[in-house]
Amino acid sequence: MKIVVCIKQVPDTKGGVKFNPDGTLDRGAMLAIMNPDDKAGLEAALRLKDQYGAEVTVLTMGLPKAKDVLLEALAMGADNAVLVTDRVLGGADTWATSTTIAGALRNMEYDLIITGRQAIDGDTAQVGPQIAEHLQIPVISYAQDIKVDGDTVTVQRQYDDRYHVVETKMPCLITALSELNAPRYMTPGGIFDACKAEVTTWGRADLKDVDDGNLGLAGSPTKIAKASDKVRKGAGEKIVPDSPEDAVSYIVGKFKEKHII
């Protein structure tokens, strides 16, 4: 079985989020870590490897320093690592990101692709399912348990107050929740081996069947008006309107101000 795990280097939000004056994330002021949902996805892959003997490849897209999360994945037990990095890919939204990653995956053999549900720096949960769409394979999202039997994958899909049991044939894509498992630590020897291992680096030219118009900032339909820390919620604002009409007018005004409508 060949498993590709898509991982992302994200800022560690444990100590709070730091912003630049222009509202973008101040990544330099925050430690970089492997996205927690992705790490759970990697652990799930490594457990399948322990159980069934799979070959696990980790794939990331990002700046050259994103190689750090690949080294961590190798030190945890992944077999191969691929870094997709190119200046023309910078500023990608979920559409351009999934297009890029699908372009890389078309060069690779896989039975199972695992991504995290969402990254803690963007919280969109879109990239995994979009990759599956690009590759025309089934997707099961929000996995809280994964079992493999032959070429069949059975997943417990988390859903509000219950879970769904979903079954599909491989090849398929699964998005993992951080609740899926407790990821293993690296080993000291694994670290030394990882730092000696070769990390495959691909650029734009290595992506298969992708259109330049769908890559990087230029190929990103999403425009970010403002970014904020979702964790810190203010006390809120209490308004006592004079009439229901005033209340509606105020709320609609706020929606427009916040680009909700």
Add this chain to the structure above:
Amino acid sequence: MDFTLSKEHEMARQLFSDFAENEVKPLAQEVDEEERFPRETVEKMAKYGFLGIPVPKEYGGQGCDILTYVMCVEELSKVCGTTGVIVSAHTSLCIDPILTYGTEEQKQKYLPDLASGRKIGAFGLTEPGAGTDAQGQQTKAVLDGDEWVLNGSKCFITNGKEADVYIVIAVTGIVEKRGKKLKEISAFIVDKGTPGFTFGTKEKKMGIRGSSTYELIFTDCRIPKDNLLGQKGKGFNIAMHTLDGGRIGIAAQALGLAEGALERTIAYTQERKQFGKSISGFQNTQFQLADMATKVEAAKMLVYKAALKKDEYRSNPKISYSVEAAQAKLYAAEVAMEVTTKAVQLHGGYGYIREYDVERMMRDAKITEIYEGTSEVQRMVISANLLK
């Protein structure tokens, strides 16, 4: 000269730090309070290879260098001195002499189990009448056919009852050197469960209370002839060389304790308010913290230098690292005692309460000035090299 850590070492430090924070710190207070050996932590450390860091892969180890091992003991000791010394005694005092002096058969027999943590190691040199003075040894080993017969006892043995494999130093005869009659000393490997090998009392200690410190008793204990470690009569050199390595481990433990106490004191002095402001706002606090941090940094340089020197020794056994090890242990242990004492003082009344980590750290720090050669013995080693 480059003070920048390699990528490998940076990642290893992060690993040890994460493990210590998540797995060791939550148990540290309980382990101390109940004088309980943290078996569950040892099993987790075994799973992740922490018990065989500097052991070559061919013997089931991690194949890393001494600096990585030192960083492991340091990070563990930042949160729990007990856990730090368990790894140090196992690695430096049991694995290292087998790796350095063992026959190929002994390495194949013992190292895979020790490096994987399936078995724990210990080292028995100290006796009621003989500590660093190895000539005071009373434990005897007599060859009888294909077996050595051990009689005597060892005290203050770290990992005592929890270990499975013991390096034991014993007298094997009398030799004459320069007209003087001296005890011939040899080293042996003894397995737990060997008939005639039992345990005495468990020591109740001031610090590192979760560490299993026991007396080992040998009564007509018969071990195979092949369990002689190194050459007969070379036991004193083996013991002293083993302690050189052990001192680097204890120096790392002391360094970790000092760093842990400093970290907690920095945080506490920023939180604690007196006279309307944080006590970190007072110049006395600032100067104390500055002195503590500077000494910790100096200790770190000596400890890492000793680790690098031992790494150099591993590829060139002609060189010695005993002075570097003695200096690292002497300084780091004294800094650990000073910094933890100041940490308690800066915590005020709370520092004297067991709920606060610095209270435990101060008690743990004291032993680093005593075991594996007291600070006075380190000064003897250092000055002997200056005056030779």
